[in-house]
Structures are given as C-alpha cells and as structure tokens.
Amino acid sequence: MSDVTIEPLYDYPERERVLALAAEHAEAVDTGERSPFENLREIAKDGLLTLGRTGSLVPQTAVAYDLASQDASTGFSLWAHRSTIAFFDAVGRELPEGLAEATTSGTTAMAAAYKEAAGIGPIKVLGTLVEGGVKLNGTISWASNLYPNGVIVLPVAVQNALQGHSDRYIVTVRQDVPGLKIAYHRNLLALNGTESGTLTFEDVFVPTEDILTEDFPGFLAKVTAPFLLVQSAFCLGLAAGALQSAAGHLQVSGGIFKQEFEGLIERYRTLRATLLRLAAEPEHAQKRELLQLRLDVSHLATTATHFELQTVGGIGYVAGSPTARRVREATFLPVQSPTEGHLRYELAKFENAAGSPIQETAAAAS
Structure with a gap:
C-alpha cells in the first residue's frame, strides 16, 4: 500500500506551491530558525489569507489543512491570524493595515x-x-x-x-x-x-x-464557525500528513498494521466529509457539530501520529525527524483552546439536555 495517496481536503490553483513551501521550511520553523509568518507572507501574495470572508470557507480551510499536513506550526499560525480577520469582519470593520498581507500579525x-x-x-x-x-x-x-x-x-x-x-x-x-x-x-x-x-x-x-x-454573545455567535472550522482543518491536515507517511510503511511486521490503517482512513474520510459540509455553509453550521468535529479531528491527529511512529519505526523516534515532529505537534491539541476538557464539557451539556432538539447554530447567540 505504499502507493496510497490520502485524498486532500480540496484542490485550488496554488495548492502545490503551498505544500512545497511548507515542506521546504518545516524543519527550520520547528527549530525556530524561520518564522511561520515568513510562510504566511509568501502565500498572502496570492490572497490565501483572506479566502471565505463571505460564503464558503472551504478554500480557506484547505489552505490551513495543506500547511499543517507539512508543518503544523504554520497551519496553527494561519488559524490564529485568519481568526483575527474574522473578528473584524464580524463587526463590519475594515481590516487593520497589513493584516491581509501578513505584514502585520493577528493574535x-x-x-x-x-x-x-x-x-x-x-x-x-x-x-x-x-x-x-x-x-x-x-x-x-x-x-x-x-x-x-x-x-x-x-x-x-x-x-x-x-x-x-x-x-x-x-x-x-x-x-x-x-x-x-x-x-x-x-x-x-x-x-x-x-x-x-x-x-x-x-x-x-x-x-x-x-x-x-x-x-458579546452576538459576536461569539458570528465568529465561532470560522474559528473552529479553520482550527479543525489544521488538525485534520496534521492527521493527513501522518497517515500519508504511514502509508509507505505498511509492509512492516508482515503487514500487521494494514487493517488498522484502513480503519483510520475511514475515520479520516468521514471527518473530511463533515468538515467540507460545514465549511461550505458556515453560517448554518450547528455549534454542536462544530465542537464535535474539533474534538474528533484532534483525536484522529493524536492517533494517526502515534500510528505513524509505530509503522515508521526507530527512525521516527529521532527527535529531528518529521515523524517525531508530528507526534510532538499532536500533543498540543488537547491543550489548545478550546481544550479537550472545554470541548467535552460543552458537548456533555448538549447530551444532558434531556433529548431536546438542538436549535443552536453558529448564527444564534451562544
């Protein structure tokens, strides 16, 4: 199964350049020799930081996904920066000078x-x-x-x-x-x-x-969908990078990992479909689904990176290897806000709502 290719989130004209840029500088960004904002400034030249400010958010999630599949630091930085853009859009304000070009950072x-x-x-x-x-x-x-x-x-x-x-x-x-x-x-x-x-x-x-x-509640309602969808895309991209690497090592130990790999691919495809559906119409995305997706993609990223380590073997345990980097990157997801505890707490509230229909959406006050 070494020729397995993980289906990308979404294709767009600049995709190969984005992947190549992130892959080329992943090690330098990880070691602190290069800022992820150098990468963001490069892709901003093609307008890739301001996609989906109205309508479908799929193209913007795809950029975050692709960056994270090669370098989670840059994918994460894009999410934080793009969320800041969404905050200004939510209140109808012009973007501060330099934000669209990443010459000014967004926090x-x-x-x-x-x-x-x-x-x-x-x-x-x-x-x-x-x-x-x-x-x-x-x-x-x-x-x-x-x-x-x-x-x-x-x-x-x-x-x-x-x-x-x-x-x-x-x-x-x-x-x-x-x-x-x-x-x-x-x-x-x-x-x-x-x-x-x-x-x-x-x-x-x-x-x-x-x-x-x-x-306050109206603002959160408007920004929750872009906030969580781009974040989820960065998590799913990290998982995809790990699965793509693992796909080249499935013959080890007599192919014992092949069945587990197929299960992970099925989980990936299900979450990919959910992300695409919600990002296509973010204004209609239910908050419960957004929270569940964010939790599920972080779990998949954690599982996928450890699976990669199992299949790649000892070379993946070398601290500077891409495998080890992805394992380290995935350990951040449970503490990234919204944290694992936060997500599970909010989802439990939905579960404890005595079976009442879920009416809350990202466009309703949270």
Missing part, C-alpha cells in the same frame, strides 16, 4: 471569552471606563502570533457602576501599546516558532474606537 486572545460563555472560567482582563475609552488590567495566560506592532483581539469584563454588574466588551490593541507586557513561552514540546506567551495588562488604555463591540 486571537479569545480563549477566556469562550470559557466564560460556557460557564467554565472568568474573563481575567478587567476594564474600567475612563474618559475617551476603557483602561485594562489583568492577564491572558496564552496567546500566539505575538510579533511587534501586531493586532490583538481580546474580551474584557468592564464594571458597570450604574447597573452593578460587568459588561463584556471585545476590544483590539496593538502589541506595542504602553502597559502591555509579554512573557514568551520558550522550550515548548512543539510550535516554538508561533511566538506564544502570557499577556499582562497594566493600565492599558483602549480608545473608544478600538472597542469592537459590546454585543
């Missing part, structure tokens, strides 16, 4: 928003209304694509003194804004090139014009 610092909406954790950046805007204090434990002058989008809990409760805002800041400190996370198992770190806000001033919206 999604939205994990706390989704956790609070799900009821599993508070927003830890607090806002105080001041003349001309809002002042921020607090922390965000993890954000990525943290490059100089980059655009960051985050949720803020703003105390409403008149009504005695906190309002939820979505705001944008620049990385270089006074009062924002970044502690970068180094020596990660993988994805070191993604420039991830903890953000600390100390009296950071956000002018009124940089408050993107005060409609």
